[in-house]
Amino acid sequence: xxxxxxxxxxxxxxxxxxxxxxxxxxxxxxxxxxxxxxxxxxxxxxxxxxxxxxxxxxxxxxxxxxxxxxxxxxxxxxxxxxxxxxxxxxxxxxxxxxxxxxxxxxxxxxxxxxxxxxxxxxxxxxxxxxxxxxxxxxxxxxxxxxxxxxxxxxxxxxxxxxxxxxxxxxxxxxxxxxxxxxxxxxxxxxxxxxxxxxxxxxxxxxxxxxxxxxxxxxxxxxxxxxxxxxxxxxxxxxxxxxxxxxxxxxxxxxxxxxxxxxxxxxxxxxxxxxxxxxxxxxxxxxxxxxxxxxxxxxxxxxxxxxxxxxxxxxxxxxxxxxxxxxxxxxxxxxxxxxxxxxxxxxxxxxxxxxxxxxxxxxxx
Amino acid sequence: xxxxxxxxxxxxxxxxxxxxxxxxxxxxxxxxxxxxxxxxxxxxxxxxxxxxxxxxxxxxxxxxxxxxxxxxxxxxxxxxxxxxxxxxxxxxxxxxxxxxxxxxxxxxxxxxxxxxxxxxxxxxxxxxxxxxxxxxxxxxxxxxxxxxxxxxxxxxxxxxxxxxxxxxxxxxxxxxxxxxxxxxxxxxxxxxxxxxxxxxxxxxxxxxxxxxxxxxxxxxxxxxxxxxxxxxxxxxxxxxxxxxxxxxxxxxxxxxxxxxxxxxxxxxxxxxxxxxxxxxxxxxxxxxxxxxxxxxxxxxxxxxxxxxxxxxxxxxxxxxxxxxxxxxxxxxxxxxxxxxxxxxxxxxxxxxxxxxxxxxxxxxxxxxxxxxxxxxxxxxxxxxxxxxxxxxxxxxxxxxxxxxxx
Numbered sequence: 213x214x215x216x217x218x219x220x221x222x223x224x225x226x227x228x229x230x231x232x233x234x235x236x237x238x239x240x241x242x243x244x245x246x247x248x249x250x251x252x253x254x255x256x257x258x259x260x261x262x263x264x265x266x267x268x269x270x271x272x273x274x275x276x277x278x279x280x281x282x283x284x285x286x287x288x289x290x291x292x293x294x295x296x297x298x299x300x301x302x303x304x305x306x307x308x309x310x311x312x313x314x315x316x317x318x319x320x321x322x323x324x325x326x327x328x329x330x331x332x333x334x335x336x337x338x339x340x341x342x343x344x345x346x347x348x349x350x351x352x353x354x355x356x357x358x359x360x361x362x363x364x365x366x367x368x369x370x371x372x373x374x375x376x377x378x379x380x381x382x383x384x385x386x387x388x389x390x391x392x393x394x395x396x397x398x399x400x401x402x403x404x405x406x407x408x409x410x411x412x413x414x415x416x417x418x419x420x421x422x423x424x425x426x427x428x429x430x431x432x433x434x435x436x437x438x439x440x441x442x443x444x445x446x447x448x449x450x451x452x453x454x455x456x457x458x459x460x461x462x463x464x465x466x467x468x469x470x471x472x473x474x475x476x477x478x479x480x481x482x483x484x485x486x487x488x489x490x491x492x493x494x495x496x497x498x499x500x501x502x503x504x505x506x507x508x509x510x511x512x513x514x515x516x517x518x519x520x521x522x523x524x525x526x527x528x529x530x531x532x533x534x535x536x537x538x539x540x541x542x543x544x545x546x547x548x549x550x551x552x553x554x555x556x557x558x559x560x561x562x563x564x565x566x567x568x569x570x571x572x573x574x575x576x
Numbered sequence: 577x578x579x580x581x582x583x584x585x586x587x588x589x590x591x592x593x594x595x596x597x598x599x600x601x602x603x604x605x606x607x608x609x610x611x612x613x614x615x616x617x618x619x620x621x622x623x624x625x626x627x628x629x630x631x632x633x634x635x636x637x638x639x640x641x642x643x644x645x646x647x648x649x650x651x652x653x654x655x656x657x658x659x660x661x662x663x664x665x666x667x668x669x670x671x672x673x674x675x676x677x678x679x680x681x682x683x684x685x686x687x688x689x690x691x692x693x694x695x696x697x698x699x700x701x702x703x704x705x706x707x708x709x710x711x712x713x714x715x716x717x718x719x720x721x722x723x724x725x726x727x728x729x730x731x732x733x734x735x736x737x738x739x740x741x742x743x744x745x746x747x748x749x750x751x752x753x754x755x756x757x758x759x760x761x762x763x764x765x766x767x768x769x770x771x772x773x774x775x776x777x778x779x780x781x782x783x784x785x786x787x788x789x790x791x792x793x794x795x796x797x798x799x800x801x802x803x804x805x806x807x808x809x810x811x812x813x814x815x816x817x818x819x820x821x822x823x824x825x826x827x828x829x830x831x832x833x834x835x836x837x838x839x840x841x842x843x844x845x846x847x848x849x850x851x852x853x854x855x856x857x858x859x860x861x862x863x864x865x866x867x868x869x870x871x872x873x874x875x876x877x878x879x880x881x882x883x884x885x886x887x888x889x890x891x892x893x894x895x896x897x898x899x900x901x902x903x904x905x906x907x908x909x910x911x912x913x914x915x916x917x918x919x920x921x922x923x924x925x926x927x928x929x930x931x932x933x934x935x936x937x938x939x940x941x942x943x944x945x946x947x948x949x950x951x952x953x954x955x956x957x958x959x960x961x962x963x964x965x966x967x968x969x970x971x972x973x974x975x976x977x978x979x980x981x982x
Contacts, residue, residue, distance in 0.1 A: 268875075531858070
């Protein structure tokens with residue numbers, strides 16, 4: 213395997229996290245992403261067929277927006293791997309409701325290591341160099357079967373690596389466990405700690421359950437992720453979220469991030485301006501939903517994510533099903549550089565119905 | 577509760593009253609092609625023919641006009657021996673599909689002509705246009721004084737009403753694919769009743785490359801327009817909507833010619849302001865990637881969001897089973913028209929054709945006999961309703977024959 217992309221990754225990771233100007237970052241990223249395209253073309257026959265069939269002449273792109281991209285849904289319908297099966301250390305799956313197809317992402321040792329280094333770098337930027345005591349806003353039951361890991365389990369487990377003396381706010385039965393939370397806070401009284409959970413869990417199973425308990429979380433940092441869809445359903449805005457935690461728990465340091473199982477380890481962190489920034493080794497392009505051309509700053513479109521992490525599967529350039537918008541490039545607030553985006557929810561699923569009724573649709 | 581439709585709107589009715597009304601409808605048959613039924617369809621036709629903004633309604637209106645009904649009557653009568661007398665079956669129960677929003681009228685109208693009383697279970701999701709169509713239809717029925725023999729209703733599938741109504745049905749028409757036909761068929765009709773199911777179907781089109789080559793620009797545009805109607809009405813999701821286009825001729829030349837036609841097709845989509853939303857566009861992109869990864873397709877290209885072309889591997893054809901509508905052409909080139917059968921299986925319904933002589937089409941039909949396919953019709957007529965549907969002469973099945981020997 214060539215190592216150009218790995219060298220580009222190392223190069224970018226050594227620079228100030230979330231602090232590289234877009235043009236400087238792009239020149240390094242482009243080489244690495246092009247190298248990954250060639251690597252996957254050589255190593256994954258299905259990917260090679262897609263490139264050959266849909267991207268003639270796209271061997272070496274001269275710009276980030278020209279890198280071929282796969283629809284994120286392809287990992288549900290096809291198993292795509294760029295390593296021999298014996299090298300697959302674990303297969304990540306997206307959490308889907310029963311009956312839905314799930315994404316299957318094969319991860320080998322090398323990709324896994326890069327994911328860990330990437331995550332350590334991103335989280336270190338928020339949490340500092342030392343491991344802090346960690347309160348997981350989930351249940352330990354969520355990562356029981358390591359061979360077939362759900363996105364939620366993998367997310368929790370992946371981030372637990374960066375904390376110590378873990379406690380779980382939900383019991384093994386997924387019921388809120390106030391005693392465990394109080395015990396954790398008493399143990400680390402007066403010392404910094406951090407919390408992690410998925411946004412809707414944090415809200416429903418932590419905030420809603422414990423808001424009257426008089427907890428003091430002022431020494432804590434809350435990191436959360438998972439999107440606002442379920443929060444919008446409850447009419448909770450990011451501002452509501454922040455002010456609720458401030459009012460009821462005296463918690464002010466809250467950081468959201470955007471990421472997905474198909475590019476696990478690549479997290480878009482919320483900067484001081486509330487925008488989400490890709491890490492140095494990743495980038496984002498917003499595509500116009502009718503022309504699919506790259507959008508200008510301020511224009512809403514479909515989010516495409518690019519990252520130097522995936523070498524065991526062809527996931528280095530993916531068209532997501534999320535809507536988003538670039539709000540600023542190299543805004544520079546507190547040193548945050550690159551593209552600052554807002555993610556605006558899912559592209560509405562469209563149903564084309566024909567002569568053939570779905571049984572469910574009859575009842576609806 | 578059951579929603580029962582009248583021209584005044586929708587009324588909720590308890591099950592008991594509903595079943596009573598159905599029982600009253602039995603023994604209310606009319607003679608086939610009665611004056612009353614012809615009057616109803618004539619009036620409905622005149623309400624529909626001018627509806628340019630809903631071309632599928634205009635097509636329905638055209639199909640229902642008196643001249644067309646007279647032709648139906650003549651051909652129907654010609655099929656009946658002199659000593660046989662067609663009579664209505666009795667009570668017909670129609671379960672139309674949830675989308676293709678005129679099928680319920682075709683199914684009902686033929687049954688009306690047969691002389692049957694009718695119960696039509698409407699889909700739960702109805703567009704404003706369909707609501708208008710139902711209201712218009714009921715106004716006509718009430719004006720002519722035949723409303724008591726027809727029940728248009730809607731209810732949830734879990735209510736057991738399909739079962740109750742089926743038990744009383746002399747005739748049941750199930751539209752909506754394999755799953756629905758299987759599901760509804762587990763409820764019995766009367767022991768002497770007849771149940772007809774219309775399962776999953778798919779369709780294709782075939783074009784002669786040389787014939788296309790000889791067309792001038794305006795004739796090519798006219799063909800593109802007919803192809804547009806076939807493909808894009810009902811978002812390419814009707815049973816008759818072509819999903820595959822087979823070009824017949826030299827492969828290199830047909831690639832060029834097909835691109836010319838598909839370009840013209842995109843000009844029709846933009847002129848007619850057909851557009852797909854981002855969700856459909858993403859699904860189509862996903863489909864192309866999926867088919868390339870699996871090797872079903874060997875290349876693909878997008879002509880904007882409305883039209884994507886997947887070039888099938890001629891060696892691997894068997895066209896994809898996965899259904900993707902909203903403007904995806906699965907494209908393949910074969911040397912001879914007989915080769916079209918390799919893209920056909922038992923689920924194939926309509927094959928539209930352009931540019932072939934009668935002898936070629938007959939050769940195709942002979943080959944089809946052992947593979948599948950129910951209609952071979954010109955491009956532009958893919959969605960035309962025909963009284964012989966999926967190989968079944970509907971009026972003949974909707975009536976029974978009384979034999980008189982003197």
